[in-house]
Amino acid sequence: MATLSCSASDLGPLLGGAANATAAAAYICGQFSTVSTKLSDTTYAIDTTYLLFSAYLVFAMQLDLLCFVRVLTNAVCCYLIYSAFLTGLVYPVVSHWFWSSDGWASPTRADNLLFDSGVIDFAGSGVVHLVGGVAGLMGALIEGPRIGRFDHSGRSVALRGHSASLVVLGTFLLWFGWYGFNPGSFLQIAKSYGDGANYYGQWSAIGRTAVTTTLAGCTAALTTLFGKRLLVGHWNVTDVCNGLLGGFAAITSGCSVVEPWAAIVCGFVASGVLIGCNKLAEKYKYDDPLEAAQLHGGCGTWGIIFTALFAKQKYVNEVYPGRPNRPHGLLMGGGGKLLAAHIIQILVIVGWVGVTMGLLFWLLHKFNLLRISAEDETAGMDLTRHGGFAYVYHDDENGDISQKNGFMMRKVEPTSRTPPSLPCSPPATPHTATHTKGFIL
DSSP, X not given: OOOOOOOHHHHGGGGTSOTTHHHHHHHHHHHHHHHHHXXXXXXXXXXXHHHHHHHHHHHHHHHHHHHHHHHHOSOHHHHHHHHHHIIIIIHHHHHHHHHSTTOTTOTTOXXXXXXXXXXXXXXXXXXXXXXXXXXXXXXXXXXXXOTTSBOTTOOBOOOOOSOHHHHHHHXXXXXXXXXXXXXXXXXXXXXXXXXXXXTSBHHHHHHHHHHHHHHHHHHHHHHHHXXXXXXXXXXXXXXXXXXXXXXXXXXTTTTTTSOHHHHHHHHHHHHHHHHHHHHHHXXXXXXXXXXXXXXXXXXXXXXXXXXXXXXXXXXXXHHSTTOTTOOOOGGXXXXXXXXXXXXXXXXXXXXXXXXXXXXXXXXXXXXXXXXXXXXXXXXXXXXXXXXXXXXXXXXXXXXXXXXXXXXXXXXXXXXXXXXXXXTTSOOOOGGGOEEEEOOOO
């Protein structure tokens, strides 16, 4: 925001040259200085509060991700090794390349920009999501599929999950955190764009970023919902959650520099990318329980390309000022330089993360740290590594089920093919009675 300034020597002659004009001018300028200081303090408070709030949202999002990672990790030692290596070496190098003011592909460099534009990866479709997707890809490839994931003929077998309700809860936590992840990447809110339109500033860009984030995620969720319904014939809430996150991962790169209508295009294509990647994973017997490579890697890659196609010149100049002729989206009339820079980004991230994390996971595999034993995997880690069942299923009908602890789902099965009686019909005869498989507490 512009600061208020006042000079007594300039204001004095405007007061008519009276005897006390100098004193009056000094008093007025003193009041203006006080107001200016208050405005500066207010601006600082707004920016600081916004940054802290954004950091809180990102923390909530990262905490949710770490909880998922911790659940799926088979050994604390392995988890500590690869997480320290990824966050201490692999990720900082990539973030320096594309986000530091002196990174070789950063759009904020003072000179020698890559293809005169640098890489516009605002909140990290490449720096965050593609890095995680490639790391997950290397780990899953080296570790191999879970026992029972594919049958003897090579067909995919869907392994029963624990709780769709917890999946939905985790998705909402991530959704909430994404508003700190994308709009929060501006770091400050009270910043005006231009001198003649102070009503329009960075707060407007932040609002637009929140809108594009929401539109991309929701479009991807709805497209995945109906797309999978057409493909498999039933509704699946887990697919909707993954579709939503795929849309978020894709829009993360260009959320600040694209129009809201373009975000809808981004989410629609992201859903197709996610579904297509999952089909390829099944075809080539690739097992990724969280779809990290498909979701974060595939949709993150699409997000990088999407930004190079749809970045609007006006928004690019506002978010990355100082170069009015900076290349922007190919489909928005900006030429192909930004697309070339983003293709370079994809290649170097895949190369760097693939080599470093691939080598690490290979070493962990050689030292038998990457995977638990087949006995533990078959019995389940809840029992063998965590002291008991988190979910208990009883499929047998014999024995005293009153002595069994844990939640059980009640399943009712007819003993014959006789259709159920209508409400006005007489009671069912014994041969149409039903039996139950009890799920008790």
